[in-house]
Amino acid sequence: MSFPWANHYKPSHPFMVYLDEKLPLPRFVYNAIGAGYPVPRNLNYMWNFGVLAGFCLLLQIVTGVVLAMHYAANSGIAFDSVEHIMRDVNYGWLLRYAHANGASAFFAVVYIHIFRGFFYGSYKPPREMIWLLGVAIFLLMMATAFMGYVLPWGQMSYWGAQVITGLFSAIPIVGNGLHTWLLGGFAPVDATLNRFYALHFLLPFVILGMIILHIWSLHIPGSSNPTGVEVKSESDTVPFHPYYTAKDGFGLGCFLVVYCLMMFYAPNALGHPDNYIPANPMQTPAHIVPEWYFWPFYAILRAFTQDFFMIPAKLMGVLAMFSSILVWFFLPWLDRSPVRSGHYRPLHRKFFWVLVADVVLLGWCGGSPAEEPYVMISQLAAVYYFVHFLIVLPIVSSIEKPEPLPFSITESVLGKDDQAALAGAPASA
Amino acid sequence: MVRIIAFFAGLFFALALLWSFGKGLVSYVTSPPAATAEHAFHLAPRPLHLASDGPFGKFDMQQVQRGFQVYKEVCSNCHALHEVAFRDLKAIGYNDDEVKAIAAGFKVPHYDARTGEVKTVNGLPTDHFPPVVYGGQGSPPDLSLITKARHGGAAYVYSLLTGFQKQPAALLAHFPEAKTPDGLYYNPYFANLNIAMPPPLTADGQVSYKDNTPATVDQMAQDVAAFLVWTAEPKLENRHQAGFATVGFLIFATVLAYMAYRNVWADKKH
Numbered sequence: 001m002s003f004p005w006a007n008h009y010k011p012s013h014p015f016m017v018y019l020d021e022k023l024p025l026p027r028f029v030y031n032a033i034g035a036g037y038p039v040p041r042n043l044n045y046m047w048n049f050g051v052l053a054g055f056c057l058l059l060q061i062v063t064g065v066v067l068a069m070h071y072a073a074n075s076g077i078a079f080d081s082v083e084h085i086m087r088d089v090n091y092g093w094l095l096r097y098a099h100a101n102g103a104s105a106f107f108a109v110v111y112i113h114i115f116r117g118f119f120y121g122s123y124k125p126p127r128e129m130i131w132l133l134g135v136a137i138f139l140l141m142m143a144t145a146f147m148g149y150v151l152p153w154g155q156m157s158y159w160g161a162q163v164i165t166g167l168f169s170a171i172p173i174v175g176n177g178l179h180t181w182l183l184g185g186f187a188p189v190d191a192t193l194n195r196f197y198a199l200h201f202l203l204p205f206v207i208l209g210m211i212i213l214h215i216w217s218l219h220i221p222g223s224s225n226p227t228g229v230e231v232k233s234e235s236d237t238v239p240f241h242p243y244y245t246a247k248d249g250f251g252l253g254c255f256l257v258v259y260c261l262m263m264f265y266a267p268n269a270l271g272h273p274d275n276y277i278p279a280n281p282m283q284t285p286a287h288i289v290p291e292w293y294f295w296p297f298y299a300i301l302r303a304f305t306q307d308f309f310m311i312p313a314k315l316m317g318v319l320a321m322f323s324s325i326l327v328w329f330f331l332p333w334l335d336r337s338p339v340r341s342g343h344y345r346p347l348h349r350k351f352f353w354v355l356v357a358d359v360v361l362l363g364w365c366g367g368s369p370a371e372e373p374y375v376m377i378s379q380l381a382a383v384y385y386f387v388h389f390l391i392v393l394p395i396v397s398s399i400e401k402p403e404p405l406p407f408s409i410t411e412s413v414l415g416k417d418d419q420a421a422l423a424g425a426p427a428s429a
Numbered sequence: 430m431v432r433i434i435a436f437f438a439g440l441f442f443a444l445a446l447l448w449s450f451g452k453g454l455v456s457y458v459t460s461p462p463a464a465t466a467e468h469a470f471h472l473a474p475r476p477l478h479l480a481s482d483g484p485f486g487k488f489d490m491q492q493v494q495r496g497f498q499v500y501k502e503v504c505s506n507c508h509a510l511h512e513v514a515f516r517d518l519k520a521i522g523y524n525d526d527e528v529k530a531i532a533a534g535f536k537v538p539h540y541d542a543r544t545g546e547v548k549t550v551n552g553l554p555t556d557h558f559p560p561v562v563y564g565g566q567g568s569p570p571d572l573s574l575i576t577k578a579r580h581g582g583a584a585y586v587y588s589l590l591t592g593f594q595k596q597p598a599a600l601l602a603h604f605p606e607a608k609t610p611d612g613l614y615y616n617p618y619f620a621n622l623n624i625a626m627p628p629p630l631t632a633d634g635q636v637s638y639k640d641n642t643p644a645t646v647d648q649m650a651q652d653v654a655a656f657l658v659w660t661a662e663p664k665l666e667n668r669h670q671a672g673f674a675t676v677g678f679l680i681f682a683t684v685l686a687y688m689a690y691r692n693v694w695a696d697k698k699h
C-alpha cells in the first residue's frame with residue numbers, strides 16, 4: 001500500500017541489487033512489514049493480535065508437521081500413537097502440548113482480534129474485504145480445530161465427531177445421506193479418522209493463503225487506529241519497522257510467557273479428562289462438550305429445544321449456530337454509523353460490553369451440562385446475541401449521536417497546541 | 430434492505446428462542462427436575478498432596494516404587510497398564526536386573542510365527558504390561574492414564590480407594606430406590622455412587638513395604654496414586670524443568686524487548 005511518503009526500498013549490497021532485479025522478495029517484505037509500510041503512530045496493544053495470530057498459525061504448522069511424522073491415523077492405534085509421542089519420541093510431550101495449547105492460544109488471540117474489530121468498527125469501509133476474509137479465516141480455523149481434536153481418538157474425539165457430524169443429518173431430505181457420506185460410515189470409523197487427518201493437514205495451508213489475502217487487502221487502505229480517523233499526513237504515521245516490529249516484539253514476548261506458563265505448568269487444564277480414555281463406541285460420556293473455544297456456539301446450538309412452526313428444534317439449532325457466525329459477514333452493512341471507533345460512540349460502546357458479557361455467559365452455558373438452569377440462561381443469552389447484531393446495531397447506528405472526533409491522529413496524540421507547533425516546524429519523520 | 434432483512438431474521442431467531450424458553454420454563458415450574466441420590470451424596474475428592482505437585486514438583490521415587498508394589502500385588506489382578514513398558518520402570522529407580530526380573534514375573538501373550546499359536550511367555554523389558562483377563566462384574570479400566578482421565582486426578586484415585594463405606598441411612602431414607610445393587614459397592618466419590626470394584630485395599634499391612642513404611646490403607650492408597658501420576662505423565666519432571674528454563678529465558682527476553690521498544694519510540698509521542 002502506499003502513502004506518498006512511504007520509504008522506498010534501496011538495496012545497497014550488490015547481491016541484494018541483483019536479487020531485487022530477479023526476484024524482488026526483499027522489496028516485498030520491506031513494503032509489507034518493513035520500513036516501507038507507514039502505520040498510524042497511535043496503535044494500542046489491541047493491534048498486536050493480528051501479528052500474534054500469524055505467529056500462532058506458524059507455531060501450529062511447525063509443531064503439527066513434526067507431530068505428523070509420528071502420528072498414525074488408524075482408529076486401532078491412533079490413541080496409542082499419541083501416547084507413543086508423549087512417552088517415547090524425543091520431546092514428543094513438548095510437541096504435543098505445544099500444539100494442543102497452541103490451538104487454544106490461537107483462538108484466544110483471534111477472539112481478541114475479532115472483538116477489537118467489533119469495538120473499533122474495523123469492519124467498516126474501506127476495510128470490509130479484510131473483514132470478510134477474516135470471518136472466512138475464522139470458519140476455516142473452527143473446521144481445522146474440530147478435525148484436529150478428533151485425531152487422538154479419545155472418548156471426546158469420538159463423541160464430538162459423532163455429535164457435530166450428526167448436525168448435518170438435521171438437513172431435510174438429503175441430511176441422512178450427507179451424514180453417512182461425510183463420515184464414510186454410519187458412525188465415526190477409520191475412514192472418518194483418515195479423511196479428518198488429511199483435511200486437518202491441508203486446511204492450515206488454506207488458512208495461510210487466506211491470511212496472505214487478508215493482509216494484502218489490509219495494505220490497500222492501511223491499518224485503522226484507535227481513533228478511527230483516517231491517516232491524513234506523514235506525521236500521523238511511523239514506518240512499521242522499527243516502530244511496530246519493536247512494539248510487536250514486546251507483545252510477542254508477553255504472549256509467549258503466558259502461553260508457556262500454560263503449556264508447561266497446566267497443559268491439560270483446558271482439555272477434557274475424557275479424551276484420555278480411548279474412543280469407545282459402546283459407551284457415551286456423561287457430558288459431551290467441545291473445547292472451550294466452541295462453547296458459545298455450542299450453547300446456541302443447544303438453546304433450541306422446541307420445534308418452531310414445523311421447523312424441527314435440531315434444524316433450528318443448526319441454522320442458528322451457523323448464522324451466529326454468518327451474521328458477522330454482514331456487519332459492514334448492518335452498522336452504518338459514519339464513526340468507526342467505539343471511543344466516540346457512547347451507545348455502541350455500551351452495547352459492545354453487553355455483547356462481551358453475553359458471549360462469556362453463552363460460553364459458560366455451553367461448557368455446562370445440558371440441564372436447567374443452563375439451558376434457560378443460554379436461551380436468553382442467545383436472544384440477546386441475535387438481537388444485538390441484527391436489530392440493536394442497525395438501530396444504534398442511526399439514532400446515536402457520536403462524540404466529536406479529533407481532527408487527525410497527530411492531533412489526538414499531541415493535542416492541538418503541539419500540533420500547531422509541528423505544522424510550523426520543518427517536517428521531521 | 431440488508432437491515433430490513435436482518436431485522437426480521439433477528440426477530441425469527443429471538444421468537445424461536447423465546448418459544449423454547451417459555452416451554453422450558455413452564456415444564457421447569459410444573460415438574461421441577463427431581464432430586465437424585467448422586468446429586469445429594471456425591472463427594473468431591475479429598476485433597477492429596479504429592480511431591481510431584483506444583484511447578485517445581487519432582488517424583489518421590491521411594492513413594493512411586495511403593496505405589497508400583499501396590500499396583501503389582503493388588504491392582505494388577507484386575508487392571509492393565511497398557512501404555513507402560515517394563516523398561517520404563519528404570520525411570521523410577523529400578524536397575525536393569527530388577528526390570529528383567531519384574532518383566533519375567535508377568536506373562537505376556539506371544540505369537541509364534543512357526544506354529545501360528547499364541548502362547549503366554551515370560552515378559553521381557555521391552556514388552557508392555559500385558560492385558561488382564563477379568564471375570565468379575567464390571568470392566569476394570571486400564572490404569573495407565575487414569576490420573577489424567579478423571580476430574581481430580583490423583584486425589585480422585587486416592588479418595589476412591591479410601592472411600593468405600595456403608596450406604597448412609599439418610600440416603601436410603603430419602604432415595605430408597607438408590608439402594609446399592611448386589612455385586613456393587615457404595616462409594617461416594619464414584620460418579621454414580623455404586624462401583625463394581627470390590628474394595629481393593631482392605632487391611633493395613635496388605636503389602637509389606639521394603640522400606641519399612643507402615644502400609645496403612647491410607648498410605649497404600651496415596652502411594653498407588655503417586656505411582657499412577659507417574660504412569661500417566663512419565664515426563665513430568667522434564668516438563669517442569671524445561672518450563673522453568675523456558676519461562677525464565679522468555680521473561681528476560683521480554684524485558685529486553687520492552688527496553689528496545691521504549692528506546693525505538695523514545696522520540697515519538699504515541
Ligand code: HEM
Binds near residue numbers: 224
Ligand atoms: C488466522 C487468523 C488471523 C490472522 C493470522 C490475522 C492476521 C492479521 C494481521 C497481521 C493484521 C494486521 C494487524 C492488526 O491490525 O492486528 C490483521 C488485521 C485485521 N484482521 Fe486479521 N487475522 C486473522 C483472523 C482474523 C479474523 C478471524 C478476523 C475477523 C473476523 C480478522 C479481521 C481483521 C481486520 C478487520 C483487520 C484490519 C484491522 C485494522 O487495521 O483496523 N482477522 N489480521
